[in-house]
Amino acid sequence: MAEAKYISNDKLTAWLDELAGKMRVIAPTRQGDAVVFAPYASGQSVELAQEATAPPKSVVFPASEDLLRYDYRKNPENLGQVDVELLPTISPEPTLVFGSRPCGVRGFLIFDRVYDGATYKDPYYLARREATLFATIACGQAENACFCHSVGSAPGDATGSDLLLTPIADGFVVEAVSDKGAQCLESSLLEAAGGKADEAKAFREKALQEMGEPQDFGPAQQKLLELFDDMGFWEDVSAKCISCGACTYLCPTCYCFNITDENAGLTGRRVRSWDNCMSFQFTLEASGHNPRPTKAHRLKNRVGHKFSYYPNLHDGIIACCGCGRCIKSCPVSVDIREIVTKAMAHQPPAVEEAAK
């Protein structure tokens, strides 16, 4: 791996401009009162001091994309005979996501097991994934909603990133995590980090230390399965949920989608768009039957999937990166940590009776 570099704050914009000359750069930008990832244009201010409201998920997994576009071609000799011509849609552009936090990037590792797994490789996802680099900024301090350390990560976790930037006085230590990342370090604006690399390491360790003891969510994997039929429990913990999709759409690890066709005359598109399991429509069947008719069923799925079903399939890995967006952006402050903790502590009534 290449040696660690340092960039001072006053050169950061110049470096971004330089990078933007080589590829598309997506960086956190303040829009109104929110911070979202948007294409970086030269000279534009980027918001690196706080975690973005939304993670950079859409860069690799857009909120909607055309899986295919098609034209119907009528045979002029026989109008009833119609051919369908498919038009290509995948044309990813080399992209650098600059300024995400470790949790935002780590979400794609959860995606990878699904879209780049043994059984299925999603060409749309893979094309973008391969074309995208991540220059991640380590966190110095956890927020109240953060719990990355409880799901196998840390505020300075570089897993999944190509570059790791650690803020130290007046600038960032920049370390390459992947070979692709190392190529980005070839800039005269960067200087050798020298002793600053140790400073950076200490910064990251301190941040992790300050988060305190991680919580062990491991037992939830089994416990949530046991609670599957305990609708009373789920009704209780979902009572205040308003069944919107804020948690899901802001989650760096939620990867579910819907597919709809949009036709206009003799042309059409097959659209893949984000879907979320909090929505009634998610499991609505054509017959009108819905196996998850209430928000209790749906919240059970969201929590169950992240802490039990996914880990069951993928070596116990929890499908959550602990970014806390689902907590702090929830209109009613539903706290997934609290639900999982409650579930782990839950004693079925019969057992309670016996214990007395």
Add this chain to the structure above:
Amino acid sequence: MKIGVFVCHCGSNIGGTVDAARVAEASREFPDVVFTSDTMYACSEPGQDGIIQAIKDNQLDGVVVSSCTPRMHEPTFRRTVERAGLNRFMFEMANIREHVSWIGKDKEANTNKAIELTGIAVEKLRRDQPLFAKQFDINKRVLVIGGGVAGIQAALDCADGDREVVLVERESTIGGKMAKLDKTFPTVDCSSCILGPKMVDVAQHPKIQLYAMAEVEEIGGYVGNYEVKIRRKAPYVNWDLCTGCGLCMEKCPSKKSTDRFNEQVGSTTAINIPFPQAIPKKAVIDPKFCIKLTKGKCGICAKICPTKAIVFDQREEIISESVGAIVAATGYDLFDISKYGEYGGGRLPDVITGLQYERLLSASGPTGGHVKRPSDGKEPKTIVFVQCVGSRDKSVDRPYCSGFCCMYTAKQAILTKDHIPDSSSYVFYMDIRSPGKMYDEFTRRAMEEYGTQYVRGRVSMIYPQGDKLMVRGADTLMGTQVEVEADLVVLAAGAEAAVGAPQLAEKLRISYDKYGFFMESHPKLRPVETNTAGVYLAGSCQGPKDIPASVAQGSAAAAKVLALFAKDKLENDPMISLVDMKRCVGCGKCVRVCPFGAIKEIDVRGEPKAEVIETVCQGCGLCTATCPQGAIQLSHFTDNQILAEVNALCQL
């Protein structure tokens, strides 16, 4: 889906400014279109045969005809596609004549527009569903509301057509306003002599069930199957026993009762039969004046009644009737003359309405046909008639003409001269409105033969001077002020909607204008129909009318009822709203706005849901525009159909 598009040249009507062949050619590029052609006259027999042939040859599922307005030939082509075996709703029309070729000369723009209109018709057709009419039974009984001359005529015609009639009358006798008239214009027939026999026919007709002193309380159901609740007020007399002998009236000690029949000229007894020819001729006790009912003592009538018909503790009752059609014939009421304070109506006893004057002229009236003025019983010598009191006057919110006042004023002037040969009559008028057979001649007679002095102008005030009434007004023809010293003033009070008309309209779910008159379906072409199927109008409830017009409407309404009843089953129009039960959240907004009461709330497994009563729905689609989640959709005009039309025009 396989769609055929047929573009009509309509001779040169379309072909002159639209390149029909190019429209047909361009239509080949629309989705699902497998066949197109242009044809000289699509509606002609060869044109229709061509469509049928093409449907068969190409196994078409739907047809678009681009030609004239669907308001003209949609029914024609629906039958055409039906003949070819398609459902008649698998058909759409693009109007490229009235909306294109006839309104512009730019052939290129027209052709482009015609192609686009054909395109949206194709997009709509792609989302059409076959629709099927529902058949339902029809109850061949008719309810007639109101027993005036219009209602009597409608009831008799229906009954003569061998249909059972339920006739509901608010007063204790039928006859309405006509029964109160002395003579009728322009023939000067005795009103009761021509109306009386009809009233008797009503009483004797085996097919007519008459409820007098009754009002419609509630109406449910729909055309062919109405359920009606009738509130029958208590006459305190057992009408099954009462023979109408009138002994009770002779002996009743309470003689200051309101005389409604005689328009309160004088008073009558608390137990009363309104007039000798009343139908039914039964006694009624006015509980406001009956000494027994107000003070608990008396009961003389009960003692002398030969059939023991008096029942002081009688209660009103609710009667249910099932009918298939309803004729509203609720007539009119008179404008309240006291609203013109300057005329002294209601304050000066000798300022009376025209209808009160009729009672003074009538031989069966309170004065026995001798004209005596109410204040002192003297025979008036100078009589002033004032027209348009409560007609054609925006200041009292009565801008319309009551229609018949000019004529009855002329009649009353003539009758006055007959009764009191040495009298002189003055008529203050705005215009003389006498468009009718022999009408204008009649008013001329009043002026020319009977010497009635017509003064064109409004009366500004009427005030008492000694035992005379000073009538001050303007003669706009002479441009002078006029003052007449009168003994009696007769105000031609205008007609207004009957008391309670708007409430009845709401029960009938028909509309009414701002004055309370019922709205007909079409002012020219559907004058006795309403927009509620199975409800018809007769007489002045629809607007002021004279006797012949009322009778004609009564017969017309009866003809409509008999035509309806000629069928054994009714079919609904299948372009109605339907509820997607899965998506309905039972918020009830559709139920609230439906103008026809065609949506009801039902319970589906404990959840409220809306349901359309298919035979009542008229297909306006107001519910569809109201439902926030689009769970109720108007068939053939669904959201998706209209959105597809919008998308075809706007997107991409």
Add this chain to the structure above:
Amino acid sequence: MTILTQLKEQITAQLPKLDMVIGWEQGYDALHATPLFMRAAEDVERLQIGPLSVHNTATYLTGLRNKKVGLVVKGCDSRAVVQLQQEGLIDRENVVVFGFPCDGVADLTKVRRLIGDVGRVEEVETTPTELRLRVDGREEQVAMSDVMADKCRRCQYPNALVHDHFAGKPREPHATSDDYTDVQEFESQSLETRFEHWKSEMSRCIRCYACRNACPMCVCRDHCIAQSRDPHWVTQDDMVREKWMFQVIHAMHLAGRCVECGECQRACPVDIPILALKRKMNKEIKEVFNYDAGVDPQAIPPLLSFQVEEENINERGW
């Protein structure tokens, strides 16, 4: 006795007769309250009212139609109760309303604007005039007047309009009228600026429908036309036009029904200022029909009724 104590006593007394009482408690940190569903007497202890009790408790009502529900309400929440009752969407006899005088709630977006990221708030103390926060070990004091939600500044109904129990004494309204200067200011900009404003604001919408699901009047939720194919009003594309169309749908569906509790905007995770649309709609409803939603349980929403002669609608006779 404090208002909170009195309220708790009232709730405790009624709780045995109810399936639940909905109020607020502290959420995952000191700054964030969360709706509290009290089912047992000990739950009542956690009840919290004050400037952080931001959520509209009435939002849950239509989802609990067959339950006996107690509801702790601010004035604005009570208007939602009135409106739901007016539209027959709840059975009033199944709802027990606990009112208290509301001094206004904090707009956390405004707090963020003032003190920066609020992710690390350690402690919050509320006084009638101030929020005192400890963030990252430093003390921050912000005046309530600086962070009070806009809806509270113009609030004419701080006391529950309907209530079965009321704790404390009704307070004076914060305002006596609403002149909609915000709407007027927005509209004083050029049409193009306004159009571009929404284009840019809506571009970050993630279509999570928190605005809709937080709205107490959105009773279609699961069956909303935003996600249906029949009818197919909007596509699922991540396009400004489709997202914007939904906001127009929401505003139209709320015309004459919106009680301006502001939940749509508060719930928006990306802070799109969509309350402006409902404000505009209410301004026009007020002008045309002189109507305020959620005030009179007997009234009929103006778009579900009509007058034969409309006083304030020009018949547009051109």
Add this chain to the structure above:
Amino acid sequence: MPALAGKELRIVGFLCNWCSYGGADTAGVGRFSQPTDLRIIRVPCSGRINPLFVAKTLLSGADGVLVSGCHPRDCHYAEGNFYARRRLEVFKRFLPTMGIDPDRFEYTWVSASEGQRWQKVVTTFTEQIHKLGPAPRFGFAHEQNPATAAAC
């Protein structure tokens, strides 16, 4: 379908079947010439016209939308246009906040007999839209939110 380049703007009309559609027919029968921009969508009643159709049409790229129904009190369905009047009025007043010129949308009442009136309505409205010019667009389906579209 794009409007005829250089000549027309995209104007969509929603007309009730009983009055205004008939009025447009009457205008045709009378050969009252009109601009060619307008495309009429026929609906049973103005009460069927959800103002959201107007919104959808404008957001989909129409330059103007015209709604016409029976005169108030003359509704074939008794009350449909009374509701339409309220809803359309409120929607028209809402447009300025959307950043859309309210003159791009008009609603009016034309009876089946008023052919000349219809001609005047169409002519006046078309002129009004041409004066305003093409409406600002949101772009077509494949032009997505720049934040993510660029990522395609």
